Amino acid sequence: MRRSDVVVVGAGLAGLTAARELTAAGRDVVVLEARDRVGGRTLNHDLGDGKVVEAGGQFAGPTQDHVLALAKQVGVETFPAYTQGASVYVHGGRARRYRGDIPPDPLALPDLGIAMRRINQLARKIPLDAPWRAPKARAWDSVTFESWIRHTTAGSGALDLVNVLLGSAFGGSAADASLLYSLWYIAGFGNETTPGTVERGIGVTGGAQEFRFTGGSQLISQRIGDELDGRVVLGTPVRAIEQDGDRVTVRSDEDTWSARHVVVAVPPALAARISWRPLLPPQQDALFSRMAFGALMKCEAVYPEPFWRADGLNGQAVFRHGSPICSMFDNSPPDGEPGVLMGFLGGPQWHTWATRPPRERRAAVLRAFAAAVGKPALQPVAYFEQDWVGEEWTRGGPTSVPGTGVLTELGPWRDRPFGRVHWAGAEHSDHWNGYMDGAVRSGETAARAVLGHE
Numbered sequence: 001m002r003r004s005d006v007v008v009v010g011a012g013l014a015g016l017t018a019a020r021e022l023t024a025a026g027r028d029v030v031v032l033e034a035r036d037r038v039g040g041r042t043l044n045h046d047l048g049d050g051k052v053v054e055a056g057g058q059f060a061g062p063t064q065d066h067v068l069a070l071a072k073q074v075g076v077e078t079f080p081a082y083t084q085g086a087s088v089y090v091h092g093g094r095a096r097r098y099r100g101d102i103p104p105d106p107l108a109l110p111d112l113g114i115a116m117r118r119i120n121q122l123a124r125k126i127p128l129d130a131p132w133r134a135p136k137a138r139a140w141d142s143v144t145f146e147s148w149i150r151h152t153t154a155g156s157g158a159l160d161l162v163n164v165l166l167g168s169a170f171g172g173s174a175a176d177a178s179l180l181y182s183l184w185y186i187a188g189f190g191n192e193t194t195p196g197t198v199e200r201g202i203g204v205t206g207g208a209q210e211f212r213f214t215g216g217s218q219l220i221s222q223r224i225g226d227e228l229d230g231r232v233v234l235g236t237p238v239r240a241i242e243q244d245g246d247r248v249t250v251r252s253d254e255d256t257w258s259a260r261h262v263v264v265a266v267p268p269a270l271a272a273r274i275s276w277r278p279l280l281p282p283q284q285d286a287l288f289s290r291m292a293f294g295a296l297m298k299c300e301a302v303y304p305e306p307f308w309r310a311d312g313l314n315g316q317a318v319f320r321h322g323s324p325i326c327s328m329f330d331n332s333p334p335d336g337e338p339g340v341l342m343g344f345l346g347g348p349q350w351h352t353w354a355t356r357p358p359r360e361r362r363a364a365v366l367r368a369f370a371a372a373v374g375k376p377a378l379q380p381v382a383y384f385e386q387d388w389v390g391e392e393w394t395r396g397g398p399t400s401v402p403g404t405g406v407l408t409e410l411g412p413w414r415d416r417p418f419g420r421v422h423w424a425g426a427e428h429s430d431h432w433n434g435y436m437d438g439a440v441r442s443g444e445t446a447a448r449a450v451l452g453h454e
């Protein structure tokens, strides 16, 4: 039996942040990580020549102060996502160039404008730390986001465009999430002084996709792992957690640790799969089990150079109907060599395409890229996919999306400590829930909770 002050389960951004804070406060900490790497839902893909591109979480933006500050502290710089030139809207076999963040769909735009204004108004009524106390919490939690959009708008265009955005944001669609959850999620697109808005969530310049991290977002976790110097134990899935008096016992397949406190920093659905003694409170077990992941894959094609830039395109595109991917970004390294296009294949499209033969899917993704930026997209020098649903220690992505009734019935249990066990993870943050910034915030909060509980 190994002894430490605190065991942290999970070496994603949340767990590593908690471990870093607790170590700085003088506590003896060990981090147990199931995978043979740190970073969790952030993952750098090696492009050769010392270049990388992200296969998981990657963008950050204004009001995501905590992940940006952490990156700075560990010496990871940011660079602006590529925005020079026009984006492309692909719909009904046509590709139209546009500027800004909203695709130029004349039939959908009036409805979309009304829906976005209304969402922003309603989101301001949600208490971020207790959405179940919102004035109409029960009513808003009893309908899906989709039902509300259908009710608020006249045609189907606005719903289609919202679903295009949610394909990557939820790995799902508006039918998967309750209205209350969706409003609360949007209300969290800000910080303590700046209220969240739809625009900040979907925007590139001035929004959540404004920056990328030089050296890839996983570098932040790798740097913290180095700082923790031997305190991160890889390849060690935690199978059981037992609490007895003033100690907590944490078991992996091979070893056992005893600690005064434990921070569990794994996705909620995976926390529910750990064997607990005593059992988790039934409400917390039910909540974590019902915080199901969306389905998301990233598809990336590498070219000798970002040829679309010379044609006045910024590599961003939105695809409505018929394409395996919902949106596309220029994912080239900061110096633009090589050129990389990245497409999100998520939600309903994931269910259609994930089971198709890889060659068929690759061809369809490249055809979509070509529809936006031209035929050279059909001839990449490399192509790769990262499917987060098939990852044993994630099982979906990018975040957990509660359906109707979950927040009002079980929401207050989300962060409630279970004896000497505290919770962290992107799903445990009020601001930027489901994002890297939320993960870092939750790790900081969990560390404070442990120190306050001593």
Ligand SMILES: Cc1cc2nc3c(=O)[nH]c(=O)nc-3n(C[C@H](O)[C@H](O)[C@H](O)COP(=O)(O)OP(=O)(O)OC[C@H]3O[C@@H](n4cnc5c(N)ncnc54)[C@H](O)[C@@H]3O)c2cc1C
Residues within 6 Å of the ligand: 009, 010, 011, 012, 013, 014, 015, 032, 033, 034, 035, 038, 039, 040, 041, 042, 055, 056, 057, 058, 059, 060, 236, 237, 238, 239, 265, 266, 267, 270, 274, 296, 297, 298, 388, 393, 394, 396, 397, 398, 399, 424, 425, 426, 427, 434, 435, 436, 437, 439
């Ligand atoms: C494709 C994709 C794109 C995304 N894009 C963005 C983006 O652009 N911007 C953004 O901010 N966010 C994005 N996200 C979300 C972001 O990556 C996550 O919110 C964040 O990285 C989560 O960090 P975390 O520490 O909470 O959880 P995780 O990163 O999931 O870390 C949990 C860790 O726990 C480990 N673990 C699980 N179970 C056990 C166990 N039983 N024992 C031991 N270890 C265990 C896992 O292996 C993992 O390392 C994206 C996510 C995906 C998948």
